[in-house]
Amino acid sequence: MTQAQILSRNQQIVLDIIEKAKGPLKAYSILFNVQKKGINAPQQIYRALDKLIEMGKIHKIESKNAFVACRISDCEISNATAFSICESCEKVDEISDAKLSKYLSSFNHKKGMKFKRFNLEFFGLCKKCK
């Protein structure tokens, strides 16, 4: 049984904002949103983001330098992430597909590398934007 993680004050504030957001949030946009709560410096945001990522509570969308809440496997360390990204409306969805995940997790590069983790980003147009 996995112990529910206790978050520090700043971590909780940052996570709340990311969870409430409809799409990926950028670090500085989070910062501007929490200045009323007494968080004033980028460091404070980035530190919280780092921890939340470590805990698997959020993910970074690398192609956008932005952060989304994990909707899939709460409280798991995320070593297998996949996202669909709409190039028009910027909507991002986390993809939870057991087959895909299994396929990629067991994929081994011929050149002898054993993988610990992967991140996959699909780009296209979402249903709405099509």
Added chain:
Amino acid sequence: MTQAQILSRNQQIVLDIIEKAKGPLKAYSILFNVQKKGINAPQQIYRALDKLIEMGKIHKIESKNAFVACRISDCEISNATAFSICESCEKVDEISDAKLSKYLSSFNHKKGMKFKRFNLEFFGLCKKCK
């Protein structure tokens, strides 16, 4: 038959450096390397990088904000990229695996998104670093 692309002066300079490099290069490291050739501003680098990416000559490693030459399908627009990244020595290899590529290219998100492009980054330890 695909017409061999003619590169502009700056594009060629930037591509040469990336092709000669053993690993991924960052934009500003490219800049410092070409100042002797009269390129002085980030813009000039980023413009060349953008075009080279469009042409499929290079790829961006999103998790590293760095650029590598395409060793796989020269002169093709790259809508299906996969890389293995060593977390210890930072070595990056482009993965060319027909099965993997086919599998991912035909993957469709249940929620109705049709993908145009994907980028996959695997992380682990390379043979040497293991």
Added chain:
DNA sequence: TAACAAAGTGTTATAATATAACATTTATTA
């Protein structure tokens, strides 16, 4: 081939993203 359009260049300035370093406080655990 002149004239127009498209692509590329050079430059200055600045925006956006991220980390270093250090002093202090809070929480945990031995």
Added chain:
DNA sequence: TAATAAATGTTATATTATAACACTTTGTTA
């Protein structure tokens, strides 16, 4: 409760990327 680990607050700065504008080169077509 002392020692240690984790988190915080703060200032400064490094790194990555784009905006805007004037100019030049290249390619196209009338």
